[in-house]
Amino acid sequence: MTTKTKTKTQAPAAKAAGDHLRLDNQLCFALYAASGLVTRAYRPLLEPLGLTYPQYLVMLALWEQAPRTVKALGQALELDSGTLTPLLKRLEAAGFVTRTRDAEDERRVQIALTQAGEALREKAGVVPTALACQLQLPLDEIVELRTTLQDLARKMKAAS
Amino acid sequence: MTTKTKTKTQAPAAKAAGDHLRLDNQLCFALYAASGLVTRAYRPLLEPLGLTYPQYLVMLALWEQAPRTVKALGQALELDSGTLTPLLKRLEAAGFVTRTRDAEDERRVQIALTQAGEALREKAGVVPTALACQLQLPLDEIVELRTTLQDLARKMKAAS
DNA sequence: TCCAATTCAATTGTGTACAATCTAAATACG
DNA sequence: CGTATTTAGATTGTACACAATTGAATTGGA
Numbered sequence: 001m002t003t004k005t006k007t008k009t010q011a012p013a014a015k016a017a018g019d020h021l022r023l024d025n026q027l028c029f030a031l032y033a034a035s036g037l038v039t040r041a042y043r044p045l046l047e048p049l050g051l052t053y054p055q056y057l058v059m060l061a062l063w064e065q066a067p068r069t070v071k072a073l074g075q076a077l078e079l080d081s082g083t084l085t086p087l088l089k090r091l092e093a094a095g096f097v098t099r100t101r102d103a104e105d106e107r108r109v110q111i112a113l114t115q116a117g118e119a120l121r122e123k124a125g126v127v128p129t130a131l132a133c134q135l136q137l138p139l140d141e142i143v144e145l146r147t148t149l150q151d152l153a154r155k156m157k158a159a160s
Numbered sequence: 161m162t163t164k165t166k167t168k169t170q171a172p173a174a175k176a177a178g179d180h181l182r183l184d185n186q187l188c189f190a191l192y193a194a195s196g197l198v199t200r201a202y203r204p205l206l207e208p209l210g211l212t213y214p215q216y217l218v219m220l221a222l223w224e225q226a227p228r229t230v231k232a233l234g235q236a237l238e239l240d241s242g243t244l245t246p247l248l249k250r251l252e253a254a255g256f257v258t259r260t261r262d263a264e265d266e267r268r269v270q271i272a273l274t275q276a277g278e279a280l281r282e283k284a285g286v287v288p289t290a291l292a293c294q295l296q297l298p299l300d301e302i303v304e305l306r307t308t309l310q311d312l313a314r315k316m317k318a319a320s
Numbered sequence: 321t322c323c324a325a326t327t328c329a330a331t332t333g334t335g336t337a338c339a340a341t342c343t344a345a346a347t348a349c350g
Numbered sequence: 351c352g353t354a355t356t357t358a359g360a361t362t363g364t365a366c367a368c369a370a371t372t373g374a375a376t377t378g379g380a
Contacts, residue, residue, distance in 0.1 A: 020285075020289070021220060021223060021224075021281065021284065021285065021288065022220075022224055023217070023220045023221055023224060023236065023237075024310070025306075026220065026306075027198075027295075027302050027305060027306045027309075028198050028199075028291070029217055029220070030305075030306045030310050031191070031195045031198055031309060032195055032198075032199070033237070033238050033309075033313050034195075034309040034310075034312050034313045034316075035191045035192055035194075035195035036238055036337085037238065037312075037313055037316045037320075038187075038188050038191055038192075038316070039188075039192070039337095040320075040338090041316060041320070042188065043338090043339095052364095052365065052366080053366095054365085054366060054367090055365095057183070057189060057192065060181060060183045060186065060189070063181060064181075064182060064183060069328085069329095070328075070329060070330095071327090071328065071329080076183065077183075077193070078193050078196055078197065079366095079367075079368090080367080080368065080369090081328075081329050081330065082330080082331080082332090082367070082368055082370095083367050083368070084329090085329065085330055085331085086330095086366080087365080087366070090365080105327095105328085105375075105376070106328095106374075106375055107327065107328040107329065107374070107375050107376070108328065108329080108375095109328085109329065109330095121181065124181065125180075125181065128180050128181065128186065129180070131188070134316065134319055135187075135312065135315070135316070136315040136316075136319060137312065137315070141308070142187050145308055145309075145312070146185075146186075146190045148301070148305050148308075149187075149191060149194040149305075150184070150194075152295065152297065152305070153190070153193050153194045153197050155295070155296040155297070156194075156197045156198070156201060156294065156295070156296075157197065159294055159296060160200075196367085199367095200368085203368090203369095212334095212335065212336080213336095214335085214336060214337090215335095215336095229358080230358075230359065231357090231358065239336095239337075239338090240337080240338065240339090241359050241360065241361095242337070242339080242340095242360080242361080242362090243336060243337050243338070244359090245360055245361085246336080246360095247336070250335080265345075265346070265357095265358085266344075266345055266346085266358095267344070267345050267346070267357065267358040267359070268357095268358060268359085269358080269359065269360095
């Protein structure tokens with residue numbers, strides 16, 4: 001219906017401002033909501049591992065390459081030290097990583113995996129598969145969506 | 161240390177575990193990183209309005225329809241009262257919304273826009289356009305990505 | 321050489337996010 | 351009626367997330 005009449009209607013709702021401020025037309029909100037929903041879907045899968053979702057991402061980064069500095073982790077995950085420092089301390093307290101000052105350059109802190117941290121990789125192996133089932137998306141669509149998002153991320157980083 | 165195999169090539173990186181735990185192969189991480197980058201891109205645009213990014217989303221929802229209950233806002237934005245209550249108190253303190261107990265049902269709190277809150281919509285009008293430029297994506301790709309994400313969100317809500 | 325600029329991580333302060341719990345209000349139901 | 355259940359928000363506790371600042375370590379010049 002879209003009462004596009006030039007009525008000076010004030011109270012009811014958005015109208016004159018057009019659709020471009022509608023929540024459902026915002027890519028940003030679709031991204032925000034989807035990201036939140038996916039994070040929530042991971043929670044029950046990660047709880048048995050003793051990890052939160054951001055902690056899981058940090059562990060993924062470390063399983064791929066360790067030891068790494070806080071800085072390198074931040075670049076890989078797009079996070080800064082204000083976020084990572086307390087998170088890594090919690091992972092250290094949980095026994096999954098160690099934090100050591102680099103002897104070469106005392107400003108750096110190297111994050112390494114403990115035995116328990118390494119061992120956790122086996123248990124985490126089932127997580128992506130379990131989640132992929134919940135997504136209810138065919139594999140080729142998952143790949144395409146992921147590629148599009150990585151593309152977007154790359155462009156935004158370049159433009160910043 | 162890595163006594164498990166006699167191959168001396170243990171240290172470098174993930175390998176046997178396969179690619180399915182690689183960060184770059186995770187849709188969840190692509191979503192997480194893209195969402196964070198977009199949020200960050202909004203920040204400088206929203207700062208002159210006196211809004212954070214989640215506050216902006218709440219205002220979008222209210223510009224579309226107000227007054228609304230906290231519950232209704234939570235459903236629209238996929239957020240719960242533990243997040244919304246303090247956020248709405250800050251918006252109230254900023255003078256953009258009012259919070260009123262519903263006389264019909266005293267459990268409900270109605271969130272309405274103030275004059276300042278209504279007026280902010282005009283200033284916010286430029287935000288989506290300004291951001292669309294930064295995205296460096298053609299409009300049809302934006303629409304397609306948005307549709308895919310909304311699809312994903314719908315499926316995940318249905319499966320939960 | 322010496323010191324200014326840079327770099328790295330930690331800290332501080334503000335603002336989300338959510339689970340679990342709590343309270344009051346409304347509804348169901350016997 | 352009167353109580354059990356459900357519902358709406360608020361509160362509490364834990365965990366991100368980032369801007370701004372700090373402080374120590376390194377680097378780059380003049």
